[in-house]
Amino acid sequence: MLHKTKGIVLSTLKYGETSIITHIYTELFGMQHYLVKGVRKESKRRSAQIQYFQPGAILDLEVYQNSLKELQYIKEYQWHSVYANMYSEVIRHTIATYCAELADKLIKEPEADPDFFEEMESVFLLLDRLPSVEVSNIPVYFTLKILGKIGFSLSGKYDVTNFNVLDFEKGCFSSQVPLHPLYLKGTHAKFVHDILYCEDWTNISFNGDGRTYISRSLQNYLKIHIENFKTLNSLTVLETIFC
Structure with missing residues (x-):
């Protein structure tokens, strides 16, 4: 079944020649593993879309969800929040990577927790918006x-x-x-x-x-x-x- 949900990217692994498997903490389904096809492929018309799947990225997703399967599929994705500083400043990017890796290691259950999703989202938004001396x-x-x-x-x-x-x-x-x-x-x-x-x-x-x-x-x-x-x-x- 097709669903729309927000998600926070935690980690990404290469899969095949052009695809990835990404771990995303979602608002509706908790921790999920998604296959994204062709995201590393470049063409004359567009660059590779892998930049959407950096640690801490907050995305609007349209996903195929089957509770009987461990690997789900993403149909569409776009930015929910566009960061101004996260990926251009070393300290912010490093902290984002740490937070994403920690969440990826510790959160295992595919269960929705909207309150914690909101907390995690607010941390990444703060990381982008706070003055660098306060992060x-x-x-x-x-x-x-x-x-x-x-x-x-x-x-x-x-x-x-x-x-x-x-x-x-x-x-x-x-x-x-x-x-x-x-x-x-x-x-x-x-x-x-x-x-x-x-x-x-x-x-x-x-x-x-x-x-x-x-x-x-x-x-x-x-x-x-x-x-x-x-x-x-x-x-x-x-x-x-x-x-």
């Missing part, structure tokens, strides 16, 4: 949002006196430093708390080394709770830009 917190913010989506939200709140440790094995703020090494404390724990709870999270300042350390710690948190989870390839590039 650095987006990777941590988006990681925390994904944790909530998949059922591993961090609980509790930071308090400088009583709850100044973030214990990743327990998934909560604690008053004691644990015996294991998987925790954050002090300013690192407070930064995570502020990103979680402050409305003005884009303006929370922190140095590049600190963000890198926190991002690595969140990856380790995922490794504890998700079998066979591996550190994202895009994280290394992200760390190079931040440091």
Whole structure:
């Protein structure tokens, strides 16, 4: 059956000579895998259409959807939102790639979640529109949002006196430093708390080394709770830009 839906591109693989298989998080169907035919083929009349399927692209789609099949088909696609800065600035493009790769690794179910779709869409739009000095917190913010989506939200709140440790094995703020090494404390724990709870999270300042350390710690948190989870390839590039 043919449906119209918005979708956010997460990853793309070459298929055959001119086609691709793309993973797209859709508003109506959740995570979906689509075959797009001829998208890499150029002609005298038009250039290849692969630019539509970059990480974070928000598209209007017309798709053939069959719940009995794992691979679906896209009939038509066009921009829903045209980015002004995302793909022309290295830091924005790198953050978009990180967010898309993280979502692609963690969201598996083909189930609609319009609220989370709206959250993901808003993150990519913010990434494009915010001043460049304000985008650095987006990777941590988006990681925390994904944790909530998949059922591993961090609980509790930071308090400088009583709850100044973030214990990743327990998934909560604690008053004691644990015996294991998987925790954050002090300013690192407070930064995570502020990103979680402050409305003005884009303006929370922190140095590049600190963000890198926190991002690595969140990856380790995922490794504890998700079998066979591996550190994202895009994280290394992200760390190079931040440091």
